Amino acid sequence: MSAAPPPALDEADLRASLARHWSMNDDPDAAICPFHAGAKLHDGPDVFFKAGEAHVRASGLGGNWVVTRYALQEEVLLDPARFSSHLSIGFSRLIGEDWPLVPLELDPPEHALYRKLIAPWFTPAKARALQGEISALAVNLIEGLHGADECEFMEAFGRPYPVTVFMRMMDLPQSERPTFQGWADDLLRGATMDLRGKAAGAIKHYLLGLIAQRRARPGDDMVSSFIAAEIDGAAxxxxxxxxxxxxxFVGGLDTVASSLGFIFRELALRPGLQAQLRADPGLIPAAADEFIRAFGVVTTFRYATCDMDFHGAPIRKGDLVELPLGLSSRDDRAHGAPHDIDFNRRGKRSLTFSTGPHTCAGLHLARAEIRIALEEWMRRMPCLRPAPHGKIKTASESVWAIETLPLAWG
Ligand code: HEM
Structure with missing residues (x-):
């Protein structure tokens, strides 16, 4: 007689069996490298339930689902009908409001109306047209290090470089750069929700002032173009x-800085990679793509719009689903030897810029910024290494980041 099959788990049991405690903040390995630390999750279920309500976006839900594999994250991102972006990041909710980030927190079909509005500002041709200015800025920051033999990379280059590009695009005064950087840091990584809320409030206040100013005196910048635009015949x-x-504001400031931090740390730790790029600068575009594949710094979120069995996980309407895209970067089912940086790797497809309707609008600009940073540093600086007495500090929140990266050369 064959043994009776084990009784099917009811939903509560199934949810409990898929519950895991996971917090990057509790994992000492994450302080060294969030990507290696995160990849440990691949030993567990492809989808698990993480208890806790660390952010306002999870409030009242008791926790959220985490999807760990490339193929499953891709499935979520390609299916806005089952997985909504509405208020999924939740910055406005930090200050008790409910306006969406546009177009990121809008679902189709409204999403497409606004995507069309921003598209002309983010074409490959626009990124190409900015190249000269971006290079000049990179050179200027690197030349500022003349005479020194070490620097804190994030302060000297990683943060000011993308922020300055963004400020030029928005036609904002450079004197406000430190304020902007401070707000972006507090918003994304502030120690308390109160601090993050204060940053959200300060940014909102600043932007409302900017909109009023551009309404009164329009220029040829992005904000003025949005004010003049029409959606379905109305303002x-x-x-x-x-x-x-x-x-x-949030799309352009922190993501490029964080990516550059991880990229330059990797270069400093592996002089062989630098040697390859110095010997053959023609390799730099491929290197930029390989770094982008390996360092998916963004963690994004969706809300389930219906009850479903998602690869064995009993997801219910209204549940929050977390997609740490850095886990896809290091998914061995998607990439051979995922932790290796191989500029000649074939097929560098990645979810670093997401996929589906919300694919990063700024990806051509971001890729140009990364490529140009690599070109100018490799051309102008001798071999980089970690500074002997400095401490590299990482952070793993909604954008995985390098906070400090002391580098030395010569
Ligand atoms: C390496 C740098 C960058 C990375 C890794 C990155 C990553 C991402 C990701 C993952 C998303 C989609 C999230 C989701 O599906 O929920 C996104 C969306 C977006 N990003 Fe980026 N981004 C970068 C740089 C930029 C820059 C420089 C800009 C320009 C200001 C920008 C503007 C946007 C916009 C407007 C969206 C919303 C697109 C939509 O919803 O249709 N990003 N980005």
Whole structure:
């Protein structure tokens, strides 16, 4: 007689069996490298439930689902009908409001209307047209290090470089750069939700002032173009205008800086990689793509719009689903030897810029910024290494980041 099959788990048991405690903040390995630390999750279930309500976006939910594999994250990102982006990041909720980041927190079909509005500012041709200015800026920052034999890379280059590009695009005064950087840091990694809320409030206040100013004196910048634009024959509503400006503020500031931090740390730790790029600068575009594949710094979120069995996980309507895209970067089912940096790797497809309707609008610009940073540093600086007495500090929140990266050369 064959043994009776084990009784099927009811939903509560199934959810409990998929519950895991996971916090990058509790894992000492994450302080060294969030990507290696995160990849440990691949030993467990492809989807698990993480208890806790660390962020306002999870409030009242008791926790959220985490999807760990490339193929499953891709499935979520390609299916906005089952997985909504509405208020999924939740910056406005930090200050008790409910305007969406535009277009990131809008679902189809409204999403497409705004994507069309920003598209002309982010074409490959626009990124190409900015190249000269971006290079000049990179050179200027690197030349500022003349005479020194070490620097804190994030302060000297990683943060000011993308922020300055963004400020030029928005036609904002460079004197405000430190304030912007401070707000972006507090918003994404502030120690308390209160601090993050204060940063969200300060950014909103600044942007409303900027919109009023550009309304009064239009220029040929992005904000003025959004004010002048029409959606279905009417002006862009005020909350969508704010959401657009807020999106551009957070999209461009921290993501490029964090990516550069991980890239330059990797180069400093592996002089062989630097030698390859110095010997053959023609390899740099491929190197930029390989770094982008390996360092998916963004963690994004979706809300389930219906009950479903998602690869064995009993996801219910309203549940929050977390997609740490850095886990896809290091998924051995998607990439051979995922932790290896191989500039000649074939097929560097990645979810670093997401996929589906919300694929990063700034990806051509971001890729150009990364490529140009590599070109100018390799051309102008001798071999980089970690500074002997400095401490590299990482952070693993909604953008995995390098906070400090002391580098030495010569
Ligand atoms: C290495 C740098 C960057 C990375 C890794 C990155 C990553 C991402 C990701 C993962 C998303 C989609 C998230 C989701 O599906 O929920 C996204 C969306 C977006 N990003 Fe980026 N980004 C970068 C740089 C930039 C820059 C420089 C800008 C320009 C200001 C920008 C503007 C945007 C916009 C507007 C969206 C929303 C697109 C939409 O919802 O249709 N990003 N980015």
């Amino acid at each position: 862009v509503p005020p909350d969508r205008l704010l959401g657009l400006c807020f999106m551009l």
